[in-house]
Amino acid sequence: MFNKTIAFLGAGSMAEAMISGIVEADTIPVNQVIVTNRSNQDRLNHIQTKYGVRTTPLQQLNYNEVDIFILAMKPKDIDRVLESLKDKLTADQVLLSVLAGISTSHMEENMNDGQQVIRAMPNTSSMVGESATAISPGQYTGIDNVVAAKELLKCIGNVFVIDEKQMDIFTGIAGSGPAYFYYLMEHIEKAGQEGGLDRDTAREIGAQTILGAARMLQEQDDTSAELREKVTSPNGTTAAGLDALNEHGGGNAIAQAVKGAAARSNEMSKASRAKEKELVTK
Ligand SMILES: NC(=O)C1=CN([C@@H]2O[C@H](COP(=O)(O)OP(=O)(O)OC[C@H]3O[C@@H](n4cnc5c(N)ncnc54)[C@H](OP(=O)(O)O)[C@@H]3O)[C@@H](O)[C@H]2O)C=CC1
Numbered sequence: 348m349f350n351k352t353i354a355f356l357g358a359g360s361m362a363e364a365m366i367s368g369i370v371e372a373d374t375i376p377v378n379q380v381i382v383t384n385r386s387n388q389d390r391l392n393h394i395q396t397k398y399g400v401r402t403t404p405l406q407q408l409n410y411n412e413v414d415i416f417i418l419a420m421k422p423k424d425i426d427r428v429l430e431s432l433k434d435k436l437t438a439d440q441v442l443l444s445v446l447a448g449i450s451t452s453h454m455e456e457n458m459n460d461g462q463q464v465i466r467a468m469p470n471t472s473s474m475v476g477e478s479a480t481a482i483s484p485g486q487y488t489g490i491d492n493v494v495a496a497k498e499l500l501k502c503i504g505n506v507f508v509i510d511e512k513q514m515d516i517f518t519g520i521a522g523s524g525p526a527y528f529y530y531l532m533e534h535i536e537k538a539g540q541e542g543g544l545d546r547d548t549a550r551e552i553g554a555q556t557i558l559g560a561a562r563m564l565q566e567q568d569d570t571s572a573e574l575r576e577k578v579t580s581p582n583g584t585t586a587a588g589l590d591a592l593n594e595h596g597g598g599n600a601i602a603q604a605v606k607g608a609a610a611r612s613n614e615m616s617k618a619s620r621a622k623e624k625e626l627v628t629k
């Protein structure tokens with residue numbers, strides 16, 4: 348059993364997806380999971396009722412009992428939050444942020460010297476224990492806490508320890524990635540309906556097809572291109588489908604989606620660095 352107490356600061360969609368995965372995995376007792384937010388009490392009530400975790404208004408949070416603080420607010424709120432945490436945390440407590448575009452150095456520079464921080468990038472498939480989550484520890488973070496973070500995040504899916512320089516591209520692929528597949532499904536459902544299926548059936552067929560392809564990618568040694576070729580009979584239906592996809596720029600569109608999200612993650616990091624410099628020179 349995981350013996351640390353964790354507190355979510357933020358109770359939005361990402362926090363809920365993680366809480367759901369953590370509770371479902373059942374390796375952390377629910378009384379070791381505390382959830383708080385800025386002001387939305389209805390949201391806390393919903394989370395407490397649905398998942399059985401502890402919730403508390405921020406003003407009543409007992410900071411001393413928390414080992415790992417999971418920052419799950421919007422990136423724009425980070426500086427206010429770090430400022431409010433700075434003098435409340437001790438050296439053995441850890442900040443684990445899931446915020447897009449907020450670097451470990453940004454957190455370290457806005458906290459007391461030697462603060463242990465970890466930057467993570469989960470995705471909403473945490474809800475069903477299938478996130479692809481990256482972590483990059485800060486410079487003062489002990490290996491024991493990296494191991495603990497990995498153990499915690501394994502409850503919500505697979506964990507990749509990466510160099511922080513790779514966080515933007517990871518975000519482009521995995522953090523934002525579920526949205527590309529949902530967007531793909533919206534179009535598959537629409538085409539399915541136009542072909543005479545009802546939307547629910549089209550969704551079930553499409554989802555099973557994505558799931559099957561994902562499992563093939565995880566379990567077979569073939570490259571993605573080889574797997575694609577095995578579906579594609581000469582002059583057959585798949586060739587016709589792929590030709591249409593290429594004709595409409597499908598491959599390029601997918602690559603541009605990943606690159607566009609990664610670029611935005613990088614831009615958000617730069618904006619937070621610029622804001623930091625501005626504060627230092629003021
Ligand atoms: N959604 C996703 O797929 C992913 C999101 N992320 C990251 O997760 C973070 C949250 O995103 P998301 O869940 O979509 O956002 P939401 O807007 O759904 O939730 C934000 C939450 O933060 C709370 N909050 C705001 N300020 C504070 C504060 N000072 N102290 C404590 N809680 C606060 C809000 O509380 P209140 O309602 O009371 O104001 C709300 O519960 C973002 O930084 C995003 O980059 C990362 C990976 C994937």
Ligand SMILES: O=C(O)[C@@H]1CCC=N1
Nearest residue numbers: 446447518522523524
């Ligand atoms: O869209 C966003 O900024 C967040 C981060 C990754 C997924 N959602």
